[in-house]
Amino acid sequence: MHVIPLNTDNSPSVILEMIFRLKIKNVMTKDVKTAERNSSMRHIQEIMKQERITGVPIVEGSRLMGIVSMEDLLSAMEQGKIEESARHNMTRNVIVLEEDMPLSFAINYMDKYHYGRFPVLNIHKKLVGIITSRDIVNHLLLEMNTEMTRLEELIPKTKAENDGPVKMNFMCHRFDFENAGRASTEIKKALKKRQIDRKIIRRIAVASYELEINQVVHSKGGRMKFDLNSDSVKITAADNGPGIENVEKALTEGFSTANDWIRSLGFGAGMGLPNVMRVSDEFNIESIAGEGTVVSCLIYTHPEKEKGEKE
Amino acid sequence: MKVKDLSDKLGYECLVSESNNEEISEGYCSDLLSDVMGNAPEDSVLITIQAHKNTVAVASLAGIKAILICNNRPAPEGMLSSATDEEISVFRTKDNQFTASWKVHAHLA
Incomplete structure (x- = not known):
């Protein structure tokens, strides 16, 4: 569902250069909405509704402890645990990305793990952002626009020179x-x-x-x-x-x-x-x-x- | 033969090595630039005593890959710098054009 249909091996070189040149830190959302382990699942649901997001990292300071996704919230609701804290309802084994990795990693991860979002850590394991398929698509489109404009500017000029x-x-x-x-x-x-x-x-x-x-x-x-x-x-x-x-x-x-x-x-x-x-x-x-x-x-x-x- | 063979195999002094890895298939011997311009084959080495900037211009326009200056004539700096710009190697020898021509001929495929 969150797979990004972009071949990271044999796409056109312009695209490949783009996904290797762009770093995750250039693409991720930096203003991360977080909650703490003792926040209630209800409170987290409110955050998701207000911010229109589908996952909330659970932190202690700036250290990532887990994540509560829409699925976690639904199962808490089903089991009548919506008033309980995030501590026992969050996903603990979170797959993360590092901010200096190229964007291609994020695309591969989306493909491999089928999660809609990945928390992003810096070199000191501090939570610095979150990246979703939406972030990736938005940035790729922006970047493609820039690149296409550049390529288009090249084409008519060479043509005029030729004929x-x-x-x-x-x-x-x-x-x-x-x-x-x-x-x-x-x-x-x-x-x-x-x-x-x-x-x-x-x-x-x-x-x-x-x-x-x-x-x-x-x-x-x-x-x-x-x-x-x-x-x-x-x-x-x-x-x-x-x-x-x-x-x-x-x-x-x-x-x-x-x-x-x-x-x-x-x-x-x-x-x-x-x-x-x-x-x-x-x-x-x-x-x-x-x-x-x-x-x-x-x-x-x-x-x-x-x-x-x-x- | 390769351009660099002029020094590697024939021991000629290499003054500009810009096109040394290119292949040459013919030679042309003349001191009249109009004659060179009109008749020299492409991908060739020009064997001449005309050592000045205009030799380079003619060589470049005629598609000549290397210039071999004979009789140890001095090559002005302007000639060497424009040869570098035009990516044409320049060599020098004490041989005259006749001797240089048959020596080069022996190495051409």
């Missing part, structure tokens, strides 16, 4: 090799969260990194813009000049205007823009000499929507 359109912006500065690659690293992280195929992430990272390095190496600085949509990523690299004299040449593999210093760092091999073109599904470049360059490329993030064979 929703996201825009990201990064500034690039001339010869700022210190921060070169930051935009690409960030974008790669964001794409990983969206669980996009590794190979496609790599193509996007290649395009992004080359465009970023181009701005650092060749431009007066610029901006990298990323539009993450449900089925594609668009990268727009717009710089503040100086513009490309001959766009066709710039797109030729091996052609580079980089100086020796830049080449010594491993850049300027004339592979940047050709690499971007190779990994992109759509590619566009516009440059006005003396003004600036805008390169945009689009990569589909879902293979079935890919146009053409790349890589």
Whole structure:
């Protein structure tokens, strides 16, 4: 009747954590209504009626001597002992719990002993509370509410991150090799969260990194813009000049205007823009000499929507 | 082979050990970062003389697990700290890229 239908072995881990994290002292009723051994059974009945409880621990000081339950009271009534003291009518061998035990113990005890309540003792064997199935159910529901709220807050956020359109912006500065690659690293992280195929992430990272390095190496600085949509990523690299004299040449593999210093760092091999073109599904470049360059490329993030064979 | 085999089996000096327990199945030898970016296989060790922060950025973006610096080139602190952040191990040897490449190749499955 007082069994709590909660499996303490293989429930979901959230529930298990809850019943192991919660201590009996967090759940029990601390304001215990007690009586003494020479209190009459009638007096105890009054307490139960007034307090709407079904069991009263019998104490001497704060030491637990026994308990009078509804059943004890009924049998006293049946035997005409209602005016007698609790001393001979109480249950003596009381099963108790300790306040520092996890809640799972109380649930197991309810199951095992079929009592509706257990007095709770502290480490010094002093009565400090009482725990009923009602206390347990109330606290579990409260705790589950808190936990569910927490879990619910997690779900919509990750969902939005997974599918929703996201825009990201990064500034690039001339010869700022210190921060070169930051935009690409960030974008790669964001794409990983969206669980996009590794190979496609790599193509996007290649395009992004080359465009970023181009701005650092060749431009007066610029901006990298990323539009993450449900089925594609668009990268727009717009710089503040100086513009490309001959766009066709710039797109030729091996052609580079980089100086020796830049080449010594491993850049300027004339592979940047050709690499971007190779990994992109759509590619566009516009440059006005003396003004600036805008390169945009689009990569589909879902293979079935890919146009053409790349890589 | 495991990343840590670069020092365990080949005796190369380990400067960052962040990815030492990862498996590498290929190697790539290049000093042109665009070439690395475009062509290096994933889960590989990059054998190079480019010892700076951008090598780490490229390795991370290309899915490279370890960097082996050749000719005992000095590795700046900034490179090592960003390798730690990106969880990429860094090793160094006095071997040149050619020698290092065939030594590593002998240990790849």
